[in-house]
Amino acid sequence: MDLQKHIEIISDLAEQVGKPVKFMEVCGTHTMSAFRSGLRSLLPESISLLSGPGCPVCVTPNEYLDKAIAISRLPGSVIATFRDMIRVPSSESSLEIERAKGADIKVVYSPLDALAYANSNPEKKIVFLGVVFETTAPTVAWTIREAAKKNISNYSVLCTHKTMPWAMDGLLMGGDVQIDGFLCPGHVSVIIGSNAYKFLTDKFGIPCVISGFEAFDMIASIEMLLKQLVSNCAVVENQYSRSVTPEGNLSALSLLDEVFEPCDIAWRGLGIIPKSGLRIREKFFKYDADMIFSDIDLPKSIQEKGCICGDVLRGTRTPLDCLLFSKKCTPDSPLGACMVSSEGTCSAYYKYRGDSVEF
Amino acid sequence: MCLAIPARIIELKDDFATVDIEGVQRSCNVCLINEPALGEYVLIHAGFAIQKWSEEDVEEYRTIINEMYEQEE
Numbered sequence: 070m071d072l073q074k075h076i077e078i079i080s081d082l083a084e085q086v087g088k089p090v091k092f093m094e095v096c097g098t099h100t101m102s103a104f105r106s107g108l109r110s111l112l113p114e115s116i117s118l119l120s121g122p123g124c125p126v127c128v129t130p131n132e133y134l135d136k137a138i139a140i141s142r143l144p145g146s147v148i149a150t151f152r153d154m155i156r157v158p159s160s161e162s163s164l165e166i167e168r169a170k171g172a173d174i175k176v177v178y179s180p181l182d183a184l185a186y187a188n189s190n191p192e193k194k195i196v197f198l199g200v201v202f203e204t205t206a207p208t209v210a211w212t213i214r215e216a217a218k219k220n221i222s223n224y225s226v227l228c229t230h231k232t233m234p235w236a237m238d239g240l241l242m243g244g245d246v247q248i249d250g251f252l253c254p255g256h257v258s259v260i261i262g263s264n265a266y267k268f269l270t271d272k273f274g275i276p277c278v279i280s281g282f283e284a285f286d287m288i289a290s291i292e293m294l295l296k297q298l299v300s301n302c303a304v305v306e307n308q309y310s311r312s313v314t315p316e317g318n319l320s321a322l323s324l325l326d327e328v329f330e331p332c333d334i335a336w337r338g339l340g341i342i343p344k345s346g347l348r349i350r351e352k353f354f355k356y357d358a359d360m361i362f363s364d365i366d367l368p369k370s371i372q373e374k375g376c377i378c379g380d381v382l383r384g385t386r387t388p389l390d391c392l393l394f395s396k397k398c399t400p401d402s403p404l405g406a407c408m409v410s411s412e413g414t415c416s417a418y419y420k421y422r423g424d425s426v427e428f
Numbered sequence: 429m430c431l432a433i434p435a436r437i438i439e440l441k442d443d444f445a446t447v448d449i450e451g452v453q454r455s456c457n458v459c460l461i462n463e464p465a466l467g468e469y470v471l472i473h474a475g476f477a478i479q480k481w482s483e484e485d486v487e488e489y490r491t492i493i494n495e496m497y498e499q500e501e
């Protein structure tokens with residue numbers, strides 16, 4: 070694949086479209102890949118890439134973190150989480166600050182590590198932070214089912230799993246941002262399959278292309294989106310066919326269905342989106358930290374004044390519109406989730422701000 | 429957080445496999461894929477194999493990666 074040739078094709082297609090277009094990627098890994106490869110600056114001026122709500126840490130609201138922190142303060146409790154969650158500021162603290170004060174916070178690579186730790190430390194209560202999309206949710210479901218099978222009763226999950234197609238639906242229903250096409254998340258789609266986006270193309274007439282993660286994949290996907298706009302059609306296309314099938318991973322989907330059920334859930338910046346969350350089914354309530362710690366006292370949830378993470382996640386504003394960006398808010402002292410997570414939009418803008426990157 | 433990487437299965441035992449990721453060996457759970465077999469390529473995410481890759485998929489991936497390096501040089 071000759072990169073220059075493809076950029077020329079894209080420029081030609083953009084001219085045929087004849088108006089500025091905005092494509093949204095809804096995956097933090099796409100956001101990072103687009104910045105790292107300089108892809109944004111290669112595209113013609115009339116094409117903008119918006120980063121949507123594709124970073125699970127960024128879309129997790131403060132109320133959830135407040136609860137995780139309250140649990141971490143209970144004697145004998147251990148919070149197990151992916152690294153990106155540690156530094157996210159909550160209403161009045163962060164897991165990192167709590168750890169410095171003595172809370173037991175473990176960074177894990179997989180929920181399997183959290184379950185294994187629970188199994189070998191029966192005197193402790195291990196709470197895994199289930200803050201993920203469909204790619205990771207089946208792995209968490211597996212640990213819950215395994216805990217039930219082996220009766221590992223000191224393991225639970227504080228669950229705020231989210232599902233991507235319904236967030237995309239919520240964004241479009243909100244109607245406050247122009248989106249001319251979606252680059253759909255590759256690894257979420259490995260699980261849910263390309264058919265899962267069909268209702269969006271039918272309902273909104275918006276082109277969707279499932280994209281791989283290398284810069285070449287994304288260029289090919291942008292080309293596919295433009296071709297759809299030129300021919301005035303809106304369908305789901307699959308550029309990432311080396312991993313994604315129309316029906317998805319059926320074993321993972323059936324496991325998700327066994328352990329979780331759909332629910333309305335709150336997203337930072339997007340509010341409560343119907344059907345866009347997964348909660349633990351009643352059969353597994355013994356492993357649901359929300360049930361186990363249902364009477365815990367929580368602080369009043371407060372958002373950092375001036376932080377516009379919510380607008381950034383909706384694609385209505387960019388980090389450059391935030392007065393705190395790179396002044397008071399930096400990766401070393403982040404004020405909002407989008408600056409903490411390695412996949413956060415503010416963090417990506419900060420990291421690549423010195424480069425000749427088109428925002 | 430949804431990053432997944434290709435790896436080759438070099439050992440299988442019950443629900444788990446040892447996989448080779450560019451020379452580094454790791455254990456992963458294979459319950460989410462059908463009939464895992466020795467020598468097969470799988471996509472690994474958070475300690476689980478979430479999809480199989482055919483030889484052609486691996487080839488396509490290698491081509492993309494190699495061409496990217498060539499463009500950068």
Ligand code: SF4
Pocket residue numbers: 375376377378381388391392393394395398399403404405406407408409415
């Ligand atoms: S720069 Fe910081 S304060 Fe501003 S929106 Fe991003 S995370 Fe929030």
